[in-house]
Amino acid sequence: MGNSTAIQHEVPTRRDAIKGGGTILGGGLLTGCLGGGDDSTTTTSTATETPTTTTSTPTSYDVTVEPSGRHTFEEVPETYASIPGAWMDIAMALGIQPKAVASFDRLPVKYYEALPDVEFDVDDVQTLGESAESQYDKEVFYEVDADVHLMDPRMLKKYSGWDDADLEEIEANVGPLLGSMIRFPYDGRDPYYTLYEAFEKAAQIFQRQAQYDAWVDLKESVYADVRSRVPDDAPTVAAFNFGFDVEGGQFYAANIDAPRNDARTFRLLGVDNAFEGDSYVPFKPIGHEALLEIDPDYIGVIGQLSYVDNETFQATIEAAQAHETLGQLTAVENGNFLRTGGQYMGPIVDLFSTEALAMQLYPDEFGQWPGSIEDVPAENQLFDRAQVATIINDDY
Missing domain, CATH: 3.40.50.1980 (Nitrogenase molybdenum iron protein domain)
Structure with a gap:
C-alpha cells in the first residue's frame, strides 16, 4: 500500500x-x-x-x-x-x-x-x-x-x-x-x-x-409541490454534522446556507439557519454554552435518516432531555429533533429526505412522520415510488 x-x-x-x-x-x-x-x-x-x-x-x-x-x-x-x-x-x-x-x-x-x-x-x-x-x-x-x-x-x-x-x-x-x-x-x-x-x-x-x-422533471415537480405548501413562518434549525453526541459535549455545527449537498433538504424546506456565517465549518465543534445562546426551535442531525433507526434516534432525544444543560434548550424541551439524509445523498436519497423532513417539520400540512421511510402512508408520500423505479429501470 x-x-x-x-x-x-x-x-x-x-x-x-x-x-x-x-x-x-x-x-x-x-x-x-x-x-x-x-x-x-x-x-x-x-x-x-x-x-x-x-x-x-x-x-x-x-x-x-x-x-x-x-x-x-x-x-x-x-x-x-x-x-x-x-x-x-x-x-x-x-x-x-x-x-x-x-x-x-x-x-x-x-x-x-x-x-x-x-x-x-x-x-x-x-x-x-x-x-x-x-x-x-x-x-x-x-x-x-x-x-x-x-x-x-x-x-x-x-x-x-x-x-x-x-x-x-x-x-x-x-x-x-x-x-x-x-x-x-x-x-x-x-x-x-x-x-x-x-x-x-x-x-x-x-x-x-x-x-x-426524466429525473430533473420529477425532481422539479416534487420540489414545486413542497415549496407551495411550506408555511411562511419558518422555524430556526441548528443542524449538526457527525451526530449529536450528548455526553461528549462537542457538537459540529453545520451552516446549512453554505453551498453543500448534505444540507440541501433544510434549504429546500426554507428553515431559518441558526448557524450563519463562515465561522461554522464542518470540523469546528461548539459546546453547550454556545447552543444555549442560540436556543434554536429545532435541532437537525444531518445523515441520521440514512443510518440511524427511529428507536436509536429517540434514545438520543431522551438523553438530551435528561441532560442538565442541554435539557434547557427549547428544542430539547419540546422534543424537536429532525434527521435527514446526508453523506450519501444523491437523487434517490434526496427525495426520501425531502419527504421525511417535510413531515417532521410540518405534520399538519404533510402528515405525521411515522419514524421510518418504509412506513410513510401512501396518502402522505410526496413522490410516486413506482415512477421513480420506472426511471431507474429505464422503462418509461
Missing part, C-alpha cells in the same frame, strides 16, 4: 477503450486541484462535453469532472467503484449498481429496498476496504477492475495515504478517477458542483441523458 512503483498487470482490450486518450492526473489535477488551485480558474459551468469526431474513434466522447479534468472515453463504461459520497446514489438513479464500494458501513441500501422492482444485490458488490475511510490497497483496485472510479481523487488520496504516483498508476492501469466531493467544502474550497450538476456529469459518463432529464 502506498507504493508508487508501477505494478505490471495485463489490461484487457476493453479497458484500453474505457481509458481512452484522456490524461486525468497528468498536469491539471496535480498542479491545480490536489494542491488547492485558483478558484478563478474553475470553469465547470462551461466545460465542453462533446463527442470527439475522428475517423478511427467515431463514438468517443469527452467528459470533464473536476478536480480531475477532462477524460476521453472510447466506449461507454459499464462498471464503477465508489467511496463515501453521493456518487453511488447518483449512479443508482441511473440504474447502475456499483461493482465495488468502500464498505457497507452506513450504505443507504434501505432507500433502494423501499422502491418497487429496484434491486441492490450486496452479494454482487465487492468492498475496497474495511471501512468507509480505509487505508485502501492498490491491489484491491486491480482486482475489482472497474471501468471508472466515481470518487474524488483528493478523498482517495486522503483516505489511502497514497501519493500522486499511486493515483496516476490506477488511472493508467485500471480506470479514470471521475468523482467530486459535493458533501461540504473540502480544504477551504466550495464544492465544484451541486447535486444535479454532478448527476448530469454521471449521465454524460454513462451516456444516459434521457434518464437524467
Whole structure:
C-alpha cells in the first residue's frame, strides 16, 4: 500500500477503450486541484462535453469532472467503484449498481429496498476496504477492475495515504478517477458542483441523458409541490454534522446556507439557519454554552435518516432531555429533533429526505412522520415510488 512503483498487470482490450486518450492526473489535477488551485480558474459551468469526431474513434466522447479534468472515453463504461459520497446514489438513479464500494458501513441500501422492482444485490458488490475511510490497497483496485472510479481523487488520496504516483498508476492501469466531493467544502474550497450538476456529469459518463432529464422533471415537480405548501413562518434549525453526541459535549455545527449537498433538504424546506456565517465549518465543534445562546426551535442531525433507526434516534432525544444543560434548550424541551439524509445523498436519497423532513417539520400540512421511510402512508408520500423505479429501470 502506498507504493508508487508501477505494478505490471495485463489490461484487457476493453479497458484500453474505457481509458481512452484522456490524461486525468497528468498536469491539471496535480498542479491545480490536489494542491488547492485558483478558484478563478474553475470553469465547470462551461466545460465542453462533446463527442470527439475522428475517423478511427467515431463514438468517443469527452467528459470533464473536476478536480480531475477532462477524460476521453472510447466506449461507454459499464462498471464503477465508489467511496463515501453521493456518487453511488447518483449512479443508482441511473440504474447502475456499483461493482465495488468502500464498505457497507452506513450504505443507504434501505432507500433502494423501499422502491418497487429496484434491486441492490450486496452479494454482487465487492468492498475496497474495511471501512468507509480505509487505508485502501492498490491491489484491491486491480482486482475489482472497474471501468471508472466515481470518487474524488483528493478523498482517495486522503483516505489511502497514497501519493500522486499511486493515483496516476490506477488511472493508467485500471480506470479514470471521475468523482467530486459535493458533501461540504473540502480544504477551504466550495464544492465544484451541486447535486444535479454532478448527476448530469454521471449521465454524460454513462451516456444516459434521457434518464437524467426524466429525473430533473420529477425532481422539479416534487420540489414545486413542497415549496407551495411550506408555511411562511419558518422555524430556526441548528443542524449538526457527525451526530449529536450528548455526553461528549462537542457538537459540529453545520451552516446549512453554505453551498453543500448534505444540507440541501433544510434549504429546500426554507428553515431559518441558526448557524450563519463562515465561522461554522464542518470540523469546528461548539459546546453547550454556545447552543444555549442560540436556543434554536429545532435541532437537525444531518445523515441520521440514512443510518440511524427511529428507536436509536429517540434514545438520543431522551438523553438530551435528561441532560442538565442541554435539557434547557427549547428544542430539547419540546422534543424537536429532525434527521435527514446526508453523506450519501444523491437523487434517490434526496427525495426520501425531502419527504421525511417535510413531515417532521410540518405534520399538519404533510402528515405525521411515522419514524421510518418504509412506513410513510401512501396518502402522505410526496413522490410516486413506482415512477421513480420506472426511471431507474429505464422503462418509461
